[in-house]
Amino acid sequence: MKQQDILLIHGTWGHGYEWDNFGSELTKRGYRVHAPSWRAHGHPREIDIWGTAEEVSQLGLLDFVDDFVHLVNTMDTPPIIVGHSAGGLLAQLVAARARHSGIALLAPAPGAGIFAFYPSALQLWGQFVPHWALGTPMYPVKKDKWEKYICNTTPHELSDQ
Numbered sequence: 001m002k003q004q005d006i007l008l009i010h011g012t013w014g015h016g017y018e019w020d021n022f023g024s025e026l027t028k029r030g031y032r033v034h035a036p037s038w039r040a041h042g043h044p045r046e047i048d049i050w051g052t053a054e055e056v057s058q059l060g061l062l063d064f065v066d067d068f069v070h071l072v073n074t075m076d077t078p079p080i081i082v083g084h085s086a087g088g089l090l091a092q093l094v095a096a097r098a099r100h101s102g103i104a105l106l107a108p109a110p111g112a113g114i115f116a117f118y119p120s121a122l123q124l125w126g127q128f129v130p131h132w133a134l135g136t137p138m139y140p141v142k143k144d145k146w147e148k149y150i151c152n153t154t155p156h157e158l159s160d161q
Contacts, residue, residue: 011085
Protein backbone atom coordinates (compact mmCIF):
# COMPACT_ATOMS: atom_id res chain seq x y z
CA MET A 1 0.00 0.00 0.00
CA LYS A 2 1.33 3.44 -0.92
CA GLN A 3 1.91 6.12 1.70
CA GLN A 4 -0.74 8.86 1.63
CA ASP A 5 0.72 12.16 0.42
CA ILE A 6 -0.08 15.37 2.31
CA LEU A 7 0.60 18.83 0.91
CA LEU A 8 1.04 21.59 3.51
CA ILE A 9 0.76 25.16 2.16
CA HIS A 10 1.97 28.04 4.34
CA GLY A 11 0.63 31.60 4.38
CA THR A 12 1.85 35.00 3.18
CA TRP A 13 5.53 35.79 3.83
CA GLY A 14 5.91 32.33 5.32
CA HIS A 15 7.96 29.30 4.38
CA GLY A 16 7.66 25.53 4.35
CA TYR A 17 9.73 25.11 7.50
CA GLU A 18 6.82 26.52 9.51
CA TRP A 19 5.27 23.07 9.14
CA ASP A 20 8.29 21.14 10.53
CA ASN A 21 6.77 20.07 13.87
CA PHE A 22 3.36 19.30 12.39
CA GLY A 23 4.92 17.55 9.41
CA SER A 24 7.10 15.41 11.69
CA GLU A 25 4.03 14.22 13.56
CA LEU A 26 2.29 13.34 10.29
CA THR A 27 5.39 11.48 9.10
CA LYS A 28 5.42 9.45 12.35
CA ARG A 29 1.84 8.46 11.55
CA GLY A 30 2.85 7.10 8.14
CA TYR A 31 2.13 10.00 5.80
CA ARG A 32 4.49 11.34 3.12
CA VAL A 33 4.66 15.07 3.83
CA HIS A 34 5.37 17.82 1.29
CA ALA A 35 5.81 21.33 2.74
CA PRO A 36 7.44 23.46 0.05
CA SER A 37 7.90 27.20 0.26
CA TRP A 38 6.08 29.29 -2.31
CA ARG A 39 8.20 30.48 -5.19
CA ALA A 40 10.53 33.34 -4.06
CA HIS A 41 9.69 32.59 -0.42
CA GLY A 42 11.76 30.88 2.25
CA HIS A 43 13.15 31.05 5.73
CA PRO A 44 14.74 34.46 6.47
CA ARG A 45 17.98 32.70 7.40
CA GLU A 46 18.17 31.20 3.89
CA ILE A 47 16.87 33.91 1.57
CA ASP A 48 16.72 37.68 1.52
CA ILE A 49 12.98 38.11 2.07
CA TRP A 50 13.27 41.86 1.45
CA GLY A 51 15.33 41.29 -1.69
CA THR A 52 12.84 38.86 -3.22
CA ALA A 53 9.92 41.30 -2.82
CA GLU A 54 10.46 42.57 -6.38
CA GLU A 55 10.26 39.03 -7.74
CA VAL A 56 7.15 38.29 -5.67
CA SER A 57 5.53 41.49 -6.96
CA GLN A 58 5.65 40.02 -10.47
CA LEU A 59 3.79 36.87 -9.40
CA GLY A 60 0.09 36.30 -8.90
CA LEU A 61 -1.84 33.70 -6.91
CA LEU A 62 -2.28 31.56 -10.00
CA ASP A 63 1.51 31.36 -10.46
CA PHE A 64 1.74 29.75 -7.03
CA VAL A 65 -1.29 27.57 -7.78
CA ASP A 66 0.40 26.34 -10.97
CA ASP A 67 3.51 25.42 -8.96
CA PHE A 68 1.45 23.42 -6.47
CA VAL A 69 -0.64 21.72 -9.15
CA HIS A 70 2.59 20.64 -10.85
CA LEU A 71 3.85 19.24 -7.54
CA VAL A 72 0.56 17.40 -6.90
CA ASN A 73 0.83 15.80 -10.35
CA THR A 74 4.18 14.25 -9.32
CA MET A 75 2.82 12.64 -6.14
CA ASP A 76 2.09 8.92 -5.84
CA THR A 77 -1.35 9.45 -4.30
CA PRO A 78 -3.91 12.22 -4.54
CA PRO A 79 -2.83 14.33 -1.56
CA ILE A 80 -4.70 15.68 1.38
CA ILE A 81 -4.18 19.42 0.95
CA VAL A 82 -3.78 21.55 4.08
CA GLY A 83 -3.50 25.32 3.84
CA HIS A 84 -3.05 28.05 6.43
CA SER A 85 -4.12 31.70 5.93
CA ALA A 86 -3.30 32.69 2.34
CA GLY A 87 -2.19 29.07 1.95
CA GLY A 88 -5.82 28.14 2.70
CA LEU A 89 -6.94 30.22 -0.26
CA LEU A 90 -4.23 28.61 -2.42
CA ALA A 91 -5.27 25.15 -1.17
CA GLN A 92 -8.82 25.75 -2.42
CA LEU A 93 -7.56 26.89 -5.82
CA VAL A 94 -5.22 23.88 -6.08
CA ALA A 95 -8.03 21.50 -5.06
CA ALA A 96 -10.21 22.93 -7.84
CA ARG A 97 -7.50 22.11 -10.41
CA ALA A 98 -5.83 18.90 -9.23
CA ARG A 99 -6.67 15.46 -7.94
CA HIS A 100 -6.78 15.27 -4.14
CA SER A 101 -8.10 13.15 -1.29
CA GLY A 102 -9.40 16.02 0.79
CA ILE A 103 -8.72 19.54 1.92
CA ALA A 104 -8.28 21.12 5.36
CA LEU A 105 -8.24 24.88 5.81
CA LEU A 106 -6.70 26.56 8.85
CA ALA A 107 -7.88 30.17 9.21
CA PRO A 108 -8.02 30.63 5.41
CA ALA A 109 -7.67 34.03 3.82
CA PRO A 110 -11.02 35.18 2.46
CA GLY A 111 -11.83 34.69 -1.19
CA ALA A 112 -13.55 37.16 -3.46
CA GLY A 113 -16.93 38.30 -2.22
CA ILE A 114 -16.29 37.55 1.46
CA PHE A 115 -16.33 40.58 3.75
CA ALA A 116 -13.09 40.82 5.70
CA PHE A 117 -12.51 44.56 5.92
CA TYR A 118 -12.51 44.87 9.70
CA PRO A 119 -10.56 47.60 11.57
CA SER A 120 -7.74 45.22 12.57
CA ALA A 121 -7.40 44.03 8.98
CA LEU A 122 -7.27 47.62 7.79
CA GLN A 123 -4.56 48.45 10.35
CA LEU A 124 -2.43 45.54 9.14
CA TRP A 125 -3.12 45.47 5.40
CA GLY A 126 -4.10 49.10 4.67
CA GLN A 127 -0.49 50.10 4.12
CA PHE A 128 -0.38 47.72 1.15
CA VAL A 129 -3.36 49.11 -0.77
CA PRO A 130 -1.20 51.55 -2.79
CA HIS A 131 1.20 48.71 -3.61
CA TRP A 132 -1.67 46.48 -4.81
CA ALA A 133 -3.05 49.33 -6.91
CA LEU A 134 0.32 50.22 -8.44
CA GLY A 135 1.68 46.69 -8.74
CA THR A 136 4.80 47.54 -6.73
CA PRO A 137 6.60 45.22 -4.28
CA MET A 138 4.95 44.55 -0.94
CA TYR A 139 7.64 44.12 1.67
CA PRO A 140 7.02 41.92 4.71
CA VAL A 141 5.16 43.38 7.65
CA LYS A 142 7.32 44.99 10.33
CA LYS A 143 7.97 42.78 13.36
CA ASP A 144 5.84 44.83 15.77
CA LYS A 145 2.80 44.65 13.46
CA TRP A 146 3.46 40.95 12.79
CA GLU A 147 3.29 40.23 16.52
CA LYS A 148 0.32 42.53 17.19
CA TYR A 149 -1.98 41.52 14.32
CA ILE A 150 -0.82 38.09 13.15
CA CYS A 151 0.92 36.34 16.05
CA ASN A 152 -1.06 38.08 18.78
CA THR A 153 -1.66 34.90 20.77
CA THR A 154 1.73 33.32 20.06
CA PRO A 155 4.61 33.60 22.53
CA HIS A 156 7.28 35.96 21.16
CA GLU A 157 9.95 33.26 21.12
CA LEU A 158 7.77 31.26 18.70
CA SER A 159 6.71 34.12 16.43
CA ASP A 160 10.24 34.31 14.98
CA GLN A 161 10.23 30.77 13.61
